[in-house]
Amino acid sequence: MSKNIRRYLIAGNWKMNKTASEGTALVREIHHEIGHQSDVGAVVCPPFTALESCAKALEGSTVQLGAQNMYPKSEGAYTGEVSPLMLRSLFCTYVILGHSERREYFKESDAFINEKVVAALDSSLKPILCVGETLEQREADETTTVVETQLAGGLKGITADQAENVVIAYEPVWAIGTGKTATPDMAQEVHGFIRKWLEGNFGEAAASKMRILYGGSMKPANARDLLAKEDIDGGLIGGASLQAKSFVELVTIARSLV
Numbered sequence: 001m002s003k004n005i006r007r008y009l010i011a012g013n014w015k016m017n018k019t020a021s022e023g024t025a026l027v028r029e030i031h032h033e034i035g036h037q038s039d040v041g042a043v044v045c046p047p048f049t050a051l052e053s054c055a056k057a058l059e060g061s062t063v064q065l066g067a068q069n070m071y072p073k074s075e076g077a078y079t080g081e082v083s084p085l086m087l088r089s090l091f092c093t094y095v096i097l098g099h100s101e102r103r104e105y106f107k108e109s110d111a112f113i114n115e116k117v118v119a120a121l122d123s124s125l126k127p128i129l130c131v132g133e134t135l136e137q138r139e140a141d142e143t144t145t146v147v148e149t150q151l152a153g154g155l156k157g158i159t160a161d162q163a164e165n166v167v168i169a170y171e172p173v174w175a176i177g178t179g180k181t182a183t184p185d186m187a188q189e190v191h192g193f194i195r196k197w198l199e200g201n202f203g204e205a206a207a208s209k210m211r212i213l214y215g216g217s218m219k220p221a222n223a224r225d226l227l228a229k230e231d232i233d234g235g236l237i238g239g240a241s242l243q244a245k246s247f248v249e250l251v252t253i254a255r256s257l258v
Contacts, residue, residue: 012241110153171215
């Protein structure tokens with residue numbers, strides 16, 4: 001299964017950081033540096049409050065816009081929530097779903113995340129579905145069981161054609177914001193498992209097109225070794241996406257591997 005048919009994707013998850021004005025300044029800087037290249041996919045995912053201003057700042061840019069979450073209904077009495085149609089109206093292309101922080105702090109289940117994945121696809125948004133194990137689960141040798149359960153739950157009812165528009169992000173929870181990182185071989189092992197699972201459930205044609213990002217503290221210092229692995233197709237970037245210099249450097253490293 002050739003990696004060449006998949007374009008690298010570097011997606012920045014800003015989490016609960018950056019006001020609208022701060023976010024606008026950041027994306028302008030990113031756009032200035034890499035906003036006209038198309039070798040590598042680049043996505044920024046600001047908080048909801050910065051989406052509109054960032055969308056305007058990205059007009060004419062190859063850098064795409066994503067959201068960090070959404071509610072799986074198009075409208076209604078859901079105070080405080082944001083719908084897929086609202087995201088589409090702001091020219092969002094991607095939406096992060098099932099992030100470990102949503103699972104842990106907000107108790108989101110695989111079934112609820114699946115509702116979001118289905119709703120996103122129905123609204124022509126590309127979900128970035130996050131899966132990954134905690135330190136306790138890894139130490140108990142439960143990594144593949146946890147990842148398989150999250151994949152099966154999150155992608156329930158999805159067809160092979162729809163699956164091609166889904167991005168998977170493997171985020172070992174123990175490596176997020178801790179400074180710990182899975183070694184490239186450790187990451188590839190799980191990415192390879194995910195690829196085989198996708199192939200078994202959606203067929204080789206779809207699985208070969210689906211991108212699997214590494215979401216465990218990728219930064220310029222370790223990106224090249226991670227991205228060189230057969231089944232690592234990019235990164236879901238946390239801290240390193242909050243500065244233009246490091247985010248641009250990650251895209252540049254990915255471009256050098258194309």
